[in-house]
Amino acid sequence: MTKLFDDIARNKMIDKFQESDFLYNGISIKDMYVKEINSQIARPYIATFHYSKTLPDSSKYIYAGYLGDRICGIIVYGMGCGKNQYTSVIPTIKNGEYIELTRLWCANDMPKNTESKLIAKSLKMLPKEIKLVISFSDESKSHVGIIYQATNWYYLGKNSGSKMLICNDGIEKHTRLIGIYKKRHPELKECSNEYIKNLLNMSYVEGGKKHKYIYLRGTKKEKKEMYNIIKDKIKMYPKCDKPKCKSEKEIIEKIDIKEKQMNMFDYI
Numbered sequence: 001m002t003k004l005f006d007d008i009a010r011n012k013m014i015d016k017f018q019e020s021d022f023l024y025n026g027i028s029i030k031d032m033y034v035k036e037i038n039s040q041i042a043r044p045y046i047a048t049f050h051y052s053k054t055l056p057d058s059s060k061y062i063y064a065g066y067l068g069d070r071i072c073g074i075i076v077y078g079m080g081c082g083k084n085q086y087t088s089v090i091p092t093i094k095n096g097e098y099i100e101l102t103r104l105w106c107a108n109d110m111p112k113n114t115e116s117k118l119i120a121k122s123l124k125m126l127p128k129e130i131k132l133v134i135s136f137s138d139e140s141k142s143h144v145g146i147i148y149q150a151t152n153w154y155y156l157g158k159n160s161g162s163k164m165l166i167c168n169d170g171i172e173k174h175t176r177l178i179g180i181y182k183k184r185h186p187e188l189k190e191c192s193n194e195y196i197k198n199l200l201n202m203s204y205v206e207g208g209k210k211h212k213y214i215y216l217r218g219t220k221k222e223k224k225e226m227y228n229i230i231k232d233k234i235k236m237y238p239k240c241d242k243p244k245c246k247s248e249k250e251i252i253e254k255i256d257i258k259e260k261q262m263n264m265f266d267y268i
Contacts (some may be wrong), residue, residue, distance in 0.1 A: 006047035006054050013044040014252060022107040022248040027067040029111045034121040037064045042074050049251055050105045051141055059102065063122040065114065073106035073118045077126065077133070086132055089156070089214055089233075090226055093132055101135035104147070108245045119151045123215060131218045131226065136210040144238045145211045153213040157235045211238060 039055060042062045046055045058078035065073040080086075080100030086093050106114045123133065137145035139158065149155070178196045182189050188196065197203070214230065216223045246254075 002043075002055055002057055005043060009043040010047040010053070010255070013048040014255060017248075017252050019247075019249045021070065022109060024072075024107075024109045024111065025067055025070055029067070029113055029117060032065050032067055032072065032114070032117055032121075034063050034065050034118060034125065036125065037062050037074070041071075042076065045071065045074050045105060046076065046103050048255075049107075049248055050103055052103065056102050060099065061122075061126060063118070063125060065106070065118040065121070067110075071107075072110045073114055074103070075101065075105075075118050075122045076103035077122075078102045080134065085134060089134070090132055090229055092229075096129050098132040098134070099126065099130050101133055108247050115147050116150045119147065123217070126217070128217075131216065131222060133215040133217065135213050135215075137213070139209045139211065142240070143211070144240045145213050146240075148213040148215075149237045151215075153215045154230065154234050155237050156212045156214060156230070156233050158209045158211055 039059060039062060041064065042059075043055045047053055055076065056078050058080065059076050060079060061077040063075050064071050065075075077099045080102065083095070083098075085100070086098040090098075101119075104115065104119070106118065126133070135145075135148060135153070136159075137143040137148070145153075145155070178193050182191070182196065188199075191199075216226050218226075
């Protein structure tokens with residue numbers, strides 16, 4: 001798993017952190033350019049400043065927004081939790097035609113429209129084969145998806161919530177982690193999920209409900225066909241006051257030194 005890499009990247013970010021690197025440099029947001037980057041570049045930012053503190057294994061397309069030579073935001077697309085989350089929306093969707101927006105981070109000091117510009121530009125850069133993009137906003141983190149509303153995604157309501165695994169450092173993981181661990185360790189294939197959970201020194205917590213948004217891509221005909229499938233599921237956007245984001249300096253100062261300690265889970 002990526003936790004070892006996330007922890008190492010976070011520790012390096014802590015060591016080299018300069019607040020000035022995350023302050024707006026005055027370049028117009030109109031001049032922001034977006035390019036594809038690799039996980040080595042993205043990981044320190046996501047593992048440190050995104051609330052999840054992790055870059056998913058399934059990350060496939062990663063883009064960064066730049067103002068001059070400075071990264072102002074990062075967006076990550078990956079395969080998500082499985083094909084069913086896509087076919088439940090568009091039953092006719094095929095392999096290779098869907099993706100999930102799994103991570104979005106922009107430095108807190110950036111101009112108001114930085115996130116929406118990054119989303120809009122990155123959506124255009126995805127392979128043309130991708131027709132359906134899904135993203136979720138975690139209600140337990142006080143997120144309702146304001147940025148998706150601003151960029152004209154369709155809202156399909158909330159899911160029912162599910163159990164999550166929580167590490168001893170407080171970082172949450174999806175329960176599919178147990179199945180992945182068994183695949184990587186065939187000698188434990190017959191062990192119960194409860195045994196694996198205890199082996200990894202993890203526990204279950206109730207995951208919050210998540211708001212579900214989708215974005216349709218393709219030709220006008222393709223988008224119309226997909227829209228006709230989902231039109232009866234579309235709901236009014238939820239509303240709430242957007243919580244004040246913490247600055248990168250505040251996040252760095254809050255990170256507990258214990259996060260630098262390694263445990264068994266790091267070596268999955």
